[in-house]
Amino acid sequence: MLQVQNAGCERDGRPLFEGLSFSLAPGDLLQVVGGNGSGKSTLLRVLLGLYTDYQGDIEWSVDEAPLYLGHRLGIKQSLTVIENLRWFGVLRDAQVDEVRIDEAVYKLGLAGFEDSLCAHLSEGQRKRVALGQFLIMDNPCWVMDEPFSAIDAEGLSFLMAILQDHLDVNGGIIISTHQPISIDRPVNTLALQ
Amino acid sequence: MKFESLTAFFYMDGHGIYIWAAYGLTLVILAANVWFPLIARRNIIRAEKSAVLKAMNRKL
């Protein structure tokens, strides 16, 4: 799904990481760990092509662009939950039917908040709305940057279940997080200094 | 030579003030364009030399 050969990146004079070679096969989960400022987010953005100032080569072999959950959630505060989810569908040109959106809203534990503006939701709820894009579309690869921050314990177990389902269906996941990922599949980790 | 005397040259039958103002300003602007890069070059060299020296001392 993804081949990376000695990727290196330097940010305003400071080498973040170099000579990184790894790959992601369908059904795998890659966890990127490292302290603050070790370049986790930059690595994810380099993989997605959002950050182009890097060395080495990165080969994607997926037919749809990976879904990305970044620090900035990509949802509009003055739109409701449903409108934001619909927008994710339009954005990726995926025909998403209403049933699947309602199902996702229920799964995300946002039942009852469908028509409230995201501005009125808590940070954790907004994160769940952003996670909704992974439920309503079947892109093979997910890239998530700190998905667990601001999520409560009950949400955490639910999130692990989503990851588990996606891996079972031969999807690939790249996650940058400090939390241990409790799923019963091999988790290869990539540590950045 | 189009002018009989030096004073006629400066006076330029009435237009002297404008001509010399224009030429003077041109000289100032063109000279500034040469002067600033030279100063910048000197500062860059001095700054980078001291940086190299400081790095050397820290290594010792």
Add this chain to the structure above:
Amino acid sequence: MLNWFHRLGSPKTFFEISGRWQVPLLSLAVLMLAGGAAWALLFVPPDYQQGNSVRIMYIHVPAAILAQSGYVMMAGAAAVFLIWRIKLADVAVKCVAPLGASITFLALVTGAIWGKPTWGTWWVWDARLTSTLVLFFLYIGVIALRSAMDRQAGVGRACAILALVGVVNLPVIKYSVDWWYSLHQPASFSLTEKPSMPIEMWLPLLVMVIAYYLFFFSVWMMRIRNEILVREKNTDWVKQWLAVR
């Protein structure tokens, strides 16, 4: 040919080549400027209409020409940078903007001073002066964007895009200003038309135009060399070069 172009792209090679050409080019430029100015001041016959104030033409017209072609050259460097991502092209764009702006300002001021004896007022909304003024704003735009985005990674590409947008609009602006001027001012003598000048008047003008271009390239080269020293300060060839200095 491409190999030469590519080799020139590396800062180190450019630095060496420009090092050899820097002093001769600048001294030739200064020499021609001085010679041209002396020629224009001493030997050119006064104009039958304007008298001696026509001598200002020899410093205004080359500046106006250079201001415009300077912007086109900046846009050329910007295109090279956007297409081939040669870092040196970004350095070239960054260094030429202030230089071009100063030459445009020079053209504006000398044009205004020239206007005083000819029309009796300091500023006249003449076609060429107005489009030079708009060109000056275009330069200011590029400089303002460069300084505003100085810390960000995309500053080079953003300024390159702005320069290209500007150069695409330049002919439209020039055409609309010329048309606007002719709309409000029936064709009278203006700086735009080039009256057919006798040879002893346009020859010094040619000398001055060449001198301005030489001067422009040598100052541009100086600024690029300074910027290379700053951007490549961690490389060993710069350290060796500094050690010798």
Add this chain to the structure above:
Amino acid sequence: MNLFIASVRRDLLVHFRHPSEVLNPLVFFVVVISLFPLGIGPEPGQLKAIAPGIVWVAALLATLMSMDSMFRSDFEDGSLEQIVLSEQSTFIFVLAKVVSHWLLSGLPLVLLMPLAALLLFLDEAGVWALTLSLLLVSPTLSLLGGIGAALTVGLPRGGLLVTILVMPLYVPVLVLATAMVQAAEAGSDTIGYVYWLLAILFGSMCLAPIATAAAINVATDQ
């Protein structure tokens, strides 16, 4: 195609929930128009002579006021990154943004023209020419302004900078439009100007979004 429609609908929805952002430029336009008679004096003859210029410059400034927020909110909440990531063409998205900006700033200005003409004693022919010219030119203003907005979207205080970057690009349209109004007042036909303004509109419609999309890619590349 549905990205275009959905994006325009989304923007209109967002802005209808914050109407003040839409109304400010219009109020600004009317205020600037009414300042001139205070500054110059109430004689109709004088105002009528310079009315096209005043109305046009005020329209330019009003459009530029709302230009800065065209991409800023999308940049700050991450939607711009999602657009760049999705394989959908940024060109279409930019066009949608320009259309929604035009609907929210250009069109209302056109509707305000009769009021502005009233304040400045413009006669019948002048009002028609003014309204038609703004209708033809306001999309161009949004298109060209979009380039400035995309270039400065990454900057914290990009507002004033957009004006400096984009104002020179407005010179041709300003010149042609004001000349058109004056020609209309003088009774001569204005079809030549209409063709020229349409030419510039279609030209910028094809070229400006390319520069804007490139600028957006630069802004999200950090």
